[in-house]
Amino acid sequence: xxxxxILNDSHVDSVVTVRGWVYRSRESGRLxxxxxxxxxxxVQVVVEKGVVTPEEFEAAKRSTIETSIEVEGKCSKEQKAxxxxxxxxxxIKVYQFAENFPITKDKSDEFLLDIRHLWLRSREMTAxxxxxxxxxxxxxxxxxxxxxxxxxPPMFVGGMVEGGSTLFEVPYFGEKAYLTQSSQxxxxxxxFSLENVYTISPSFRAEKSRTxxxxxxxxHYEAEAAWVSNQQMMDMEEDMIVYIAQHLLDSxxxxxxxxxxxxxxxxxxxxxxxxxxxxxxxxxxxxxxLQLDDVSDLGEKEERAITEDFDKPIFVYxxxxxxxxxxxxxxxxxxxHVLNHDVLAPEGYGEVIGGGERIWNKxxxxxxxxxxxxxxxxxxxxxxxxxxGSVPHSGFGLGVDRVLTWLAGLDHINKVVPFPRSMRRLxx
RNA sequence: GCCGCUGUAGCUUAGUUGGUAGAGCACCCGGCUGUUAACCGGGAGGUCACCGGUUCGAGCCCGGUCAGCGGCGCCA
Numbered sequence: 007x008x009x010x011x012i013l014n015d016s017h018v019d020s021v022v023t024v025r026g027w028v029y030r031s032r033e034s035g036r037l038x039x040x041x042x043x044x045x046x047x048x049v050q051v052v053v054e055k056g057v058v059t060p061e062e063f064e065a066a067k068r069s070t071i072e073t074s075i076e077v078e079g080k081c082s083k084e085q086k087a088x089x090x091x092x093x094x095x096x097x098i099k100v101y102q103f104a105e106n107f108p109i110t111k112d113k114s115d116e117f118l119l120d121i122r123h124l125w126l127r128s129r130e131m132t133a134x135x136x137x138x139x140x141x142x143x144x145x146x147x148x149x150x151x152x153x154x155x156x157x158x159p160p161m162f163v164g165g166m167v168e169g170g171s172t173l174f175e176v177p178y179f180g181e182k183a184y185l186t187q188s189s190q191x192x193x194x195x196x197x198f199s200l201e202n203v204y205t206i207s208p209s210f211r212a213e214k215s216r217t218x219x220x221x222x223x224x225x226h227y228e229a230e231a232a233w234v235s236n237q238q239m240m241d242m243e244e245d246m247i248v249y250i251a252q253h254l255l256d257s258x259x260x261x262x263x264x265x266x267x268x269x270x271x272x273x274x275x276x277x278x279x280x281x282x283x284x285x286x287x288x289x290x291x292x293x294x295x296l297q298l299d300d301v302s303d304l305g306e307k308e309e310r311a312i313t314e315d316f317d318k319p320i321f322v323y324x325x326x327x328x329x330x331x332x333x334x335x336x337x338x339x340x341x342x343h344v345l346n347h348d349v350l351a352p353e354g355y356g357e358v359i360g361g362g363e364r365i366w367n368k369x370x371x372x373x374x375x376x377x378x379x380x381x382x383x384x385x386x387x388x389x390x391x392x393x394x395g396s397v398p399h400s401g402f403g404l405g406v407d408r409v410l411t412w413l414a415g416l417d418h419i420n421k422v423v424p425f426p427r428s429m430r431r432l433x434x
Numbered sequence: 435g436c437c438g439c440u441g442u443a444g445c446u447u448a449g450u451u452g453g454u455a456g457a458g459c460a461c462c463c464g465g466c467u468g469u470u471a472a473c474c475g476g477g478a479g480g481u482c483a484c485c486g487g488u489u490c491g492a493g494c495c496c497g498g499u500c501a502g503c504g505g506c507g508c509c510a
Contacts, residue, residue: 035466110460112446405510
């Protein structure tokens with residue numbers, strides 16, 4: 007039986023068997039207290055000398071943290087036990103006495119990364135992995151309800167997706183391949199068949215960033231939709247974010263408590279979000295004392311300062327054309343700005359989405375590439391998509407790990423990824 | 435890549451003016467009839483990141499190397 011099932015009155019006075027790992031152990035004379043952990047929760051077991059065999063009592067005394075164990079016992083309600091219920095052991099079977107477990111109460115974030123393969127067992131990581139699962143599930147159900155098809159783009163690619171970003175190079179049968187840094191261009195190809203498409207795939211960036219919100223490998227949720235404008239894309243993203251936040255609140259109350267998240271902060275994520283033109287955000291930044299030119303990109307510091315007093319996400323739309331990659335569509339009424347948007351998460355978390363309309367006219371795309379000193383031949387198949395019945399369309403990319411960091415109220419992206427990869431961490 | 439900081443036991447750390455390396459947790463032994471990352475007594479555990487220098491003497495001062503952290507830039 008799983009521990010989660012006995013943490014209520016339904017099994018009081020009945021004899022049950024649980025299996026798991028020793029989470030805490032204490033002894034006091036003829037009593038041994040073992041807190042047992044499984045995937046569903048923790049429960050205290052009392053082992054009393056004389057009730058179990060002498061061999062079993064010795065085994066209980068010897069049970070170190072993480073010892074794998076099976077316990078049969080009578081379930082009772084007990085105020086003094088950590089989770090309100092406890093088992094009075096009648097039988098004990100140890101599978102393996104654990105060696106000295108390296109994690110104790112004194113631990114640094116750095117050490118926990120070094121022994122991440124063991125730290126995954128912690129209540130914190132277990133809670134985070136459950137919340138991550140909820141997040142991915144809710145993205146998929148939202149997209150399905152909204153008529154999007156999930157597709158699988160390649161991870162090995164032959165060329166650049168975005169000019170400028172750093173690619174990981176991999177040997178590929180005598181030629182060079184790269185790990186994808188965005189699936190956007192591939193989604194645009196899928197779009198001509200399935201119209202509304204999305205993927206949740208890894209993206210890889212060899213940027214030597216060292217910040218609390220960058221990884222070299224991250225979960226990238228990207229979508230592309232035919233016939234959709236920048237404003238319509240924002241509407242959809244707004245619905246999506248409200249949906250996933252609500253879903254997390256409904257499904258993971260216990261896990262949010264384990265990571266000590268103030269759930270009122272999640273409750274506050276309601277429509278409508280704030281929507282500001284780029285210039286307005288520059289103005290907000292200046293009011294906060296930031297030195298900003300009329301055309302300056304928003305760095306992490308700026309985003310933190312701008313978003314820390316907000317309770318809901320902020321759309322920033324129509325950035326200056328010169329700040330954005332070539333595929334963004336300039337506003338036909340105002341070519342100095344593109345029809346794009348970022349979503350900044352509140353409480354200082356900053357950018358979680360970048361998206362907008364793509365240039366769908368072939369000649370315009372080529373002209374734009376030339377003005378950025380890019381060779382259209384390097385993007386041959388991407389340009390080719392504009393040759394056969396091109397249509398207006400929009401898309402976005404969302405950093406799943408960033409969103410989870412924000413929703414869970416954590417201070418570093420490393421905390422929401424089971425095995426985070428950064429410039430300086432490849433193991434475990 | 436740039437700037438700044440840090441490196442002492444398995445973990446978290448103290449270490450004064452340069453003069454015998456100390457603690458808490460974890461571990462081992464013993465004690466305790468209800469513990470809450472218990473308590474009490476005892477024990478074991480150190481290449482003070484590495485290399486070189488100054489000095490009678492270096493964890494401490496100087497130079498270099500490596501590693502990590504924080505920030506910037508870049509981005510999701």
